[in-house]
Amino acid sequence: xxxARATAHYVLLCxxxxxxxxxVAYALLMSLMDGAAILSGRLWPENWTLVNYEAAFQQxxxxxxxxxSFFVAFMITLGRLIVSSLAAFAFVFLRFPGRDRWFYIxxxxxxxxxxxxxxxxxxxxxxxxxxxxYVGLIVPFWAMAFGIFLLRxxxxxxxxxxxxxxxxxxxxxxxxxxxxxxxxxxxSLVTLAVYSFLxxxxxxxxxxxxxxxxxxRTVQIGLKQLQTQEIASSWGVVMAAxxxxxxxxxxxxxxxxxxxxxxxxxxxxx
Amino acid sequence: MNERVxxxxxxxxxxxxxxxxxxxxxxxSWLEGMVYLFPSLLLFGVFLFYPLGRTMYLSxxxxxxxxxxxEFAGLAHFVALLQDDSFWHSLKATILxxxxxxxxxxxxxxxxxxxxxxxxxxxxIFRTIFASTMGMSVGxxxxxxxxxxxxxxxxxxxxxxxxxxxPVSWLLDQDTALYAVxxxxxxxxxxxxxxxxxxxxxxxxxxxxxxARIAGMSYWRQLWTVTVPLLSPTLFFVTxxxxxQALQTFGQIDFLTKGGPVEATNVFVYAIYREAFVxxxxxxxxxxxxxxxxxxxxxxxxxxxxxxRKVHYQ
Numbered sequence: 001x002x003x004a005r006a007t008a009h010y011v012l013l014c015x016x017x018x019x020x021x022x023x024v025a026y027a028l029l030m031s032l033m034d035g036a037a038i039l040s041g042r043l044w045p046e047n048w049t050l051v052n053y054e055a056a057f058q059q060x061x062x063x064x065x066x067x068x069s070f071f072v073a074f075m076i077t078l079g080r081l082i083v084s085s086l087a088a089f090a091f092v093f094l095r096f097p098g099r100d101r102w103f104y105i106x107x108x109x110x111x112x113x114x115x116x117x118x119x120x121x122x123x124x125x126x127x128x129x130x131x132x133x134y135v136g137l138i139v140p141f142w143a144m145a146f147g148i149f150l151l152r153x154x155x156x157x158x159x160x161x162x163x164x165x166x167x168x169x170x171x172x173x174x175x176x177x178x179x180x181x182x183x184x185x186x187x188s189l190v191t192l193a194v195y196s197f198l199x200x201x202x203x204x205x206x207x208x209x210x211x212x213x214x215x216x217r218t219v220q221i222g223l224k225q226l227q228t229q230e231i232a233s234s235w236g237v238v239m240a241a242x243x244x245x246x247x248x249x250x251x252x253x254x255x256x257x258x259x260x261x262x263x264x265x266x267x268x269x270x
Numbered sequence: 271m272n273e274r275v276x277x278x279x280x281x282x283x284x285x286x287x288x289x290x291x292x293x294x295x296x297x298x299s300w301l302e303g304m305v306y307l308f309p310s311l312l313l314f315g316v317f318l319f320y321p322l323g324r325t326m327y328l329s330x331x332x333x334x335x336x337x338x339x340x341e342f343a344g345l346a347h348f349v350a351l352l353q354d355d356s357f358w359h360s361l362k363a364t365i366l367x368x369x370x371x372x373x374x375x376x377x378x379x380x381x382x383x384x385x386x387x388x389x390x391x392x393x394x395i396f397r398t399i400f401a402s403t404m405g406m407s408v409g410x411x412x413x414x415x416x417x418x419x420x421x422x423x424x425x426x427x428x429x430x431x432x433x434x435x436x437p438v439s440w441l442l443d444q445d446t447a448l449y450a451v452x453x454x455x456x457x458x459x460x461x462x463x464x465x466x467x468x469x470x471x472x473x474x475x476x477x478x479x480x481x482a483r484i485a486g487m488s489y490w491r492q493l494w495t496v497t498v499p500l501l502s503p504t505l506f507f508v509t510x511x512x513x514x515q516a517l518q519t520f521g522q523i524d525f526l527t528k529g530g531p532v533e534a535t536n537v538f539v540y541a542i543y544r545e546a547f548v549x550x551x552x553x554x555x556x557x558x559x560x561x562x563x564x565x566x567x568x569x570x571x572x573x574x575x576x577x578x579r580k581v582h583y584q
Contacts, residue, residue, distance in 0.1 A: 245409065254402075257401050
């Protein structure tokens, strides 16, 4: 009875996995076939080939797109960690007039969808001359209410006695922040980093608006370019580019999945 | 000979001195606090509060093609929106899209989370697989699904004709396009929702299941009397997050259908994008953006209120 139940459970798990993995497996298989085989509607390649991957790097500056995405996502993540942790530190450890009011203002920003501000933001970036520059892709995303909120929840777990002891022994706030608070909050910082990186890598509307130059375009826009110029016979090339573009985020997700699961909940449900 | 003269003014009484010192200390602590908050406040100011105000401002003006206000329009844009079939159509498409994606995403993710909640050998692999679509960016997911939907060589029509069905132009048919985009979106969003629900499940005290088992409850009864009530804050949270995400959908629309055919998939954000950056009607696009802001602010606000009450209740 118990064995039967376990078997049924595994069968169900495998079925679900097949359905979820199917689109990825399909893209992978198609990327390894030549154009004629794809048009003939095969599902399993007869002759395995890497021509699509070569073509993807030759027909479009895929390497450049990937680097741009990586750099932009990395810088957004780094900036978010710094900006959010500084604010969260002030909200938890420092006492100053108006603190709670500022906190509510920061939290209120969660009510505003980015899309509702995108028109003036586009005009601002244009006025600053930041279109087609990395800064225009990066800086607007540094402040993040969710990041502040998540880290504040984490910092509150640090015993206040530690802070008092540090003050008594004459350790300044900034040193306490760098030497004690940050090292004790590794899980939350990693969670925020993984989440931010995935989020930034996924950005689409904003890079579409503020870039029209291959030197700064991200891989999302690159895929769009490839797909638009593609003729039916080279779907394999598009699939190859898609497979390449999913690798960095998939690897990051595999590495950070457990952290992400534990850390996100802290911020989501107090 | 010139001995130190006593101060002309007697020292201030202690109460005044401490008050002054206290004020100075308060000033100092305020300055220090503001230094830590400065980056966040500056960025929110420049890239969030100013543009929100500016959007409101632009929504009551006619603008030139560079986005400069030219002539006061009053509520003309809003009135025009309410009379515009295209606006109502886009609102309807957005609501239908949300209704198609949100409940399905949450239900499927909940099922998957329940499946991997029990510890069994190799369960970690399945957890990773189920979370994997979170690593699919909008571009990657879109091009893959676009190929699967390809009327001539895509796998979906191949399977359909293999079982004797008639091929469908999924993304080009007015009746199927929104459903097709919704299916791709559900697949894309399952990863994050699953991960959050699994985390919620693991927060439930295992001893509750122990007592339920001792009381002789069946699996399904446990699900309804223990799991669902205790998971309800998380379920509510992921539902609102998915709803907000659905209202903000843009990328997959731009990839798969460009709002077509015949505006069948012209969801809200796509309509704003087209109005502003294709037609250069910044004023009327701003008016639509304000409507979007009001809707999302309301949903988020309700989520806050409900979550607060939930915490007291527990």
